[in-house]
Amino acid sequence: MTNQDILLHKTLKDYFGYEQFRPLQKEIITSILNGEDNLVIMPTGGGKSICYQLPAILMEGLTLVISPLIALMKDQVDALNANGIPAAFVNSSQTDIENSSIIERVKSKEIKLLYLAPESLAFFEQLSQVCEISLIAVDEAHCISSWGHDFRPAYTQLSFLKKRLPNTPLVALTATADKATREDIANQLDISNAKRNISSFNRANLSLEVRPAQDRVTQIIDFVKSRPNESGIVYCLSRKQTEQLADRLKKSGFKAAAYHAGLPSDIRSKIQENFIHDTTPIICATIAFGMGIDKSNVRWIIHYNLPKNIEGYYQEIGRAGRDGLDSETILFHSYADVIQLRKFAEGSGNEEVQLAKLERMLQYAEATSCRRNILLSYFGETATEKCGNCDVCNHPPTFFDGTVIAQKALSGIYRLQEKEPLNVVVDFLRGSQNAAILDKNYHLLKTYGVAKDISWKDLQQYMVQLTNQGFCEIAFHENNALKLNELSKEVLFNGMKVSLTRPVEFIKADEKTPQKASKPQNNLFERLRVLRLELATAKGVPAYVVFSDATLKSIANERPVTDEAFLEIEGVGQKKLHDYGYDFITEIIKFNKEKVVKPVKKKKGKSATHLETLDLYKQGLSIEEIASERGLTPNTIQSHFVKLYNEGIKIDLSDFVSEKEIEAVKEAQTKVENPKSLKSYYEYFNEQLDYAAIKMALVILEHEEE
Structure with missing residues (x-):
């Protein structure tokens, strides 16, 4: 080095x-x-x-x-x-x-x-x-x-x-x-x-989900209900939408605010400050909000409307999970948004570019293959493996023979002389008796009500799928009327088969069972979170400037009680040790003493966090799998194995470090400047052997000597 x-x-x-x-x-x-x-x-x-x-x-x-x-x-x-x-x-x-x-x-x-x-x-x-x-x-x-x-x-x-x-x-x-x-x-x-x-564009900690934009407000309220105390942003296309949604959320008992360019600058600054300091954890905003804000504990991002391009979408979802912890993203996709975004693009200085980028955004929203791979591909990064953290990977779409539905839908477009937009066609097919149908005597036409057995929202989704697959087209310049094309005729007259997917039902928060059972919050973590807020308030900075959630969780799990141990935590430097180390170490010692008086259920004096790792290890999980399951870093899991090994638990550390690496560390013991310093070994090996492997090798060698 x-x-x-x-x-x-x-x-x-x-x-x-x-x-x-x-x-x-x-x-x-x-x-x-x-x-x-x-x-x-x-x-x-x-x-x-x-x-x-x-x-x-x-x-x-x-x-x-x-x-x-x-x-x-x-x-x-x-x-x-x-x-x-x-x-x-x-x-x-x-x-x-x-x-x-x-x-x-x-x-x-x-x-x-x-x-x-x-x-x-x-x-x-x-x-x-x-x-x-x-x-x-x-x-x-x-x-x-x-x-x-x-x-x-x-x-x-x-x-x-x-x-x-x-x-x-x-x-x-x-x-x-x-x-x-x-x-x-x-x-x-x-x-x-x-x-x-x-760099790689893969943000593996972000889950990706696209939903049809039906009952958006209800879905958002249900989503937020199931995630109390979490911070998030809802991006909307218009100022009016931000205000209406913020009002609905506030009426439902949430701390929310609207943010857009039409507000006075002092109001915008105050809203942004309240968000950064967690006073107002939910913001409903136009895309003007969030650029460059380094708030690391944003846990979710929702797009109320389809974004106009993938670059903007990617940057906006990137504002979640900056601390590396798991975070969620949801995009609502509607037919009306496409029409609105096309109007915005038409007549602009670079109309052709904007429309092409909107088309790519549509392809992402309508995808039936891994969404993460589509994002990576857009930025020139090749990925073939399924990500396992998007809605398509986790819930692959169910296809069925939709030829009869397609024939009914296309017949409806034909009977309406290709003059009406999607919603009117749906009303016609379902036999609605509203003014748009009755005033034009559409109820007297053949195929009126031919699809009344299908719910309005399902039929609308099927119509959108037919458009996406090219079986009909939208004439944006003719009041968004649906038109037939050559593929339409193949379905209507030549028996061409059409596959459709079942619309997904989203269950209310209080009715659903979460896929991953949320683990009870570490009591120490909650106490440290309160302490962090107090220290941040005293300094006039956001809580995450003191320590990110990821660093705080590491402190709560590792419980360092010396300056040296505290400094080993990822995200703790000399200045933060100097400013905050004493307060946090004092709180940890106080917590540990209370635990002696009121002990939690433990085995042989080991902490619960080590036991959880041990249980998962016995189930055959790898270090990476255990780290993912527990929301910890692989280094932390490896340190658990070392501690368990030192306490006499039968763990074969050679599963994690090779004989060759052990021999190399043994040889280095006589050559490094400070044999008790991991950093000395790390530098000796020119960073080619990581800290965890060095630590495990030293533990094995120590036990061999004993």
């Missing part, structure tokens, strides 16, 4: 609390430190920010971060300061006095990262005169491209940065960009020779 590698890992642990880099992070950071430009495409929650924040700590001068939203800046700056990294932001919400103060702090080298809105680039000249700018990071870089899903004219000003500072490395970062958008970003920022770093 080189001196630079040692420095990078030390900085990662000391400031961010992580033992290891995520994929591509180290390569990107090294490239930046070597003065190279980089284009980083990394999914939300994949660790983009560390790619420029870590080198900013090590570089001599200032790192300038271009960021599109005030909320994003404040969120990032709060998190950086909590980690002991001096950072600030400049935007239109600040006074001249505040901006002058920041200039002075930059001048005296008190600030390492400065966040700047693209609209505030006039500030750039002042900065360049008082300090050395060592690195420029352009966050949410897709905003510069008209091919992207969130184009912002102010971003087009950024092309001057590279011309102004040609020798300063520039890194452009975004979570979502197809091939055309990537090239446009590089060209517009004048970094066409930048290194391309494209």
Whole structure:
């Protein structure tokens, strides 16, 4: 391991609390430190920010971060300061006095990262005169491209940065960009020779589900009822929908708020702040909400309407589960949304591109194969295995011979002279007696009421399926009338067979049995959650800035009672140990003492968390399967095995570490600087042997000596 590698890992642990880099992070950071430009495409929650924040700590001068939203800046700056990294932001919400103060702090080298809105680039000249700018990071870089899903004219000003500072490395970062958008970003920022770093787009912890948009509000209320105390976002197409849905949720007893661009800026800021601080856990919003918010404990995302493209959809669902814990996403898909989105696209500057992207979004929503694979394929990533965490994989559609239904439906379109939209055709086929039917004497036509035995919502779904399969078409320019085509004639006159799928019924929350029985909350976790909130409130930061839910669960499971043990928890760095370690360790010790007085049922003094791991191990589950089942990391499960082994439980550690690895560790014992330090071994093996394998090998060798 080189001196630079040692420095990078030390900085990662000391400031961010992580033992290891995520994929591509180290390569990107090294490239930046070597003065190279980089284009980083990394999914939300994949660790983009560390790619420029870590080198900013090590570089001599200032790192300038271009960021599109005030909320994003404040969120990032709060998190950086909590980690002991001096950072600030400049935007239109600040006074001249505040901006002058920041200039002075930059001048005296008190600030390492400065966040700047693209609209505030006039500030750039002042900065360049008082300090050395060592690195420029352009966050949410897709905003510069008209091919992207969130184009912002102010971003087009950024092309001057590279011309102004040609020798300063520039890194452009975004979570979502197809091939055309990537090239446009590089060209517009004048970094066409930048290194391309494209991470995997697979967010395995997110479940993917698409539902027909019938009784959406009822379905959403039932969904939220079954997930009390969880935070989530519902994305809506219109401002009116956000307000109506928020009102319904509030009337049902939930803390919810509407968020859209029509609200005054101070109201929007307050709503966003309440969401970040968990005061209002549910937000019903237009797509203006959420960009860049680093709230790690969002547990679910719902799309009330079909999104207009896959990039936007992927970025929005990516706001759930940023802490790596399991989270859910639901997309409601309706015929009316397609019509509305086509109207939005028509007449726009890039109509053809928008309509093509909408078509791809439709293909995703209507898919009968693994949805995750479709998403990955869109971003150029190949996957063939079923994901096992989407509705299609978990509940494959049931097909049946729908030829007779198709013949009735197509006959209805024909009898109505191909002049009516889907809902009128459904009413006609079911024999409805509303004004749309009676005023035009449709009730006198042949095939009127021919499908009255099928429920309205089921028949509508079958009609949508026929349209999706190409057996009929929508004439968007003729009041969305349904039209017949060549395939229609094959079904009507030549006996062509048609397969349809049964509509899925969604059971109310209080009637259903969850697929995974939710485990009772760790009592210690709840106490630590209360403590985290108290500490966060005192510091004026969101709770997840203190510790993420994932880190908090690790603390509750591992129960560290020394500084060294606390520092071993993933997500705990030196600054957070200094700021919060004492309070959390004191609470854990207090909890442990109470447990001695009122012991829970245990065997041979072992904690319940180890026993759960042991029980699953006896059932034949692998480390990965146990980790998935328990919502823990594989490293934590491996540490359970080590502890159980040390306590005399018959566990064959050689199942997890090979003889060759044991021999290598044995040989290293006489060569490493500190034989009691796992890190010494890790560095000795040039990071090729992970911590868990080293730890298990050392335990086996220790027992052999005894």
